[in-house]
Amino acid sequence: MQGFQERDRSVFDGASLPLMVVHREALEHNIATMAAFARDHGMELAPHAKTHMSGEIATMQLEAGAWALTVATPRQAMAAREFGAARVMVANQVVDPVGLEWAAAELAADPGFDFLSFVDSVAGVDILARHASSRPFSVLVELGHEGGRAGCRTLEQLLEVAAHVQRTDGVELAGIAGYEGALKTAPEVRKYLYQLQEAVEHLRVKNPILTVGGSQWFDVIGRELVTTQARVVLRAGAYVTHDDGYYRERTPFNRVPGELWPALEVWAYVLSTPEPGLAIVGMGKRDAPYDEGLPVPRRGGVTIVKMQDQHTVVRADGLKPGDLLAFGISHPCTAFDKWRTLPLVDRDYRRVGTINTRFG
């Protein structure tokens, strides 16, 4: 993404702005980089498809060797299946009868389909078991941590849930799941990973899976989980397009060799310059993420004052109505969900494809 030129914009011929574009080169680079990182560290990659919910990107991830697609909801699992994933992992306890009936029917209909989900309670196991068909639901018992999200809070609780799985028809124990993305420091992550390994070692399961999440700590995961006997499955999502904000600051590639490239960019016009040094840009909360950092202007000297539904107020000198501005984004997971189709562009902003998304 070097050599960026605001005048190179053939993609916009015929397209009304604002517009978010996906840079093919960065997308391909990131997918190859993470696939190689996982391979080099003896891990499997199950990219979290909730980030993009795009069949085109899922296909690229599967072709790069992804072990599964990870999703957050049953509705996303249905889409991931349509994207062509033979193995889908829902990184949650699934309690939705509609989702479970769908999964049960898919498992019964296709012996090649694998469906994994998390459990962290006897109640959750029983809900799954009630919806099982001829093939049991494969489950990963989730170990959480205080201040975290879901997941058993102690090894004792986890082993109780695991034992309940093993004595219940309709479910089978596949391993352990964790999520380290809410932890703030490497020592905290190491301690938590140690607890996950300890949990795996207590399971009486052949070839257990140990899955961890996130795009923020895969360096620590790659180092710490190398000796485990489990199949380690990384559920990173945001890596696929990276960003110019939140993940630029937090990527493990700030600590270990390698890099990801920001693949998303929003283009918009200056609509009005009502005061000297003030410009109103035609890009708003409908077009770019704003929850984990605001968009990042590509042009120097441009500072965002605030974002509104359809506008961004910026401080900058020398702008006039009709000027084009480009912005990097912060937080890919709330970028894709604002667009149904995005142009895939080459280095010269020529359109080389379309990314379709499946949200809502």
Place this chain on the structure above:
Amino acid sequence: MQGFQERDRSVFDGASLPLMVVHREALEHNIATMAAFARDHGMELAPHAKTHMSGEIATMQLEAGAWALTVATPRQAMAAREFGAARVMVANQVVDPVGLEWAAAELAADPGFDFLSFVDSVAGVDILARHASSRPFSVLVELGHEGGRAGCRTLEQLLEVAAHVQRTDGVELAGIAGYEGALKTAPEVRKYLYQLQEAVEHLRVKNPILTVGGSQWFDVIGRELVTTQARVVLRAGAYVTHDDGYYRERTPFNRVPGELWPALEVWAYVLSTPEPGLAIVGMGKRDAPYDEGLPVPRRGGVTIVKMQDQHTVVRADGLKPGDLLAFGISHPCTAFDKWRTLPLVDRDYRRVGTINTRFG
């Protein structure tokens, strides 16, 4: 929306959660209420369709007598036209060549089509003029205010832009536009409305339009602009579904007779209860707005701790995995854009239709 029962949920048979539903009764009530308010105060209503971007809702608003549909972008204007609006007002200076070429072609092709947009600079007027076809672009000169968004900052600047419109081919002067939604107090709004009236009186235009925005000050607008000679056009958007947060606190119906009813509600399952008093709900930033207040739990004793991409962490006693929770929302304008289709439901949560949206 009284008598709400979390067990009355026939709409969910066959639907995977989370799900946002639209209450028909509230929607119809709000559309009728604002149409009557405008009529009773001698104003026209040009509902801001950016809130919902739904053909079904636009049709209801047009059938209730809307004078026009208001939109924020050329892409939204194209959609509004497809929704059946004979008059479309873009509440911005339009600089996008693609959008202007489209509007020029529509104007040339259909003598029954009216297209209005705002200007606040000579540069903006010239961009419009360059794209005009056989019929000129009708423009409203925008008067802003310090600390506001776009719009001329003084009457002098505004009259210069108006004069430029009147001596330029391809554009014609239709009136004055303002936006009072960023003002914080009734005296500020009254002062600004006075400036808008003053601007209208200075225009040499027959039957001028004076358009103002927003769902927060229409009571003051209704009182203050009653004597103006201009056709007053209100661009309220959020009123159509109202909410349980931002607009519940700010609606003018807290000050004058009348009321709006919240029409949007998100339903989700409790996925996990990992600690006593803590629950993880399967509703996140993908499903409900979070920018102007968080969702509002319908059940007493439930407090939102935080929202994540796909989860909401709540404090509540007595919940278990699989429990259903309903939430009102805050800020309709960032609610609809998360969904492509929403069930329209009756008072008993029976599905009576579908609301389709057009974003991204």
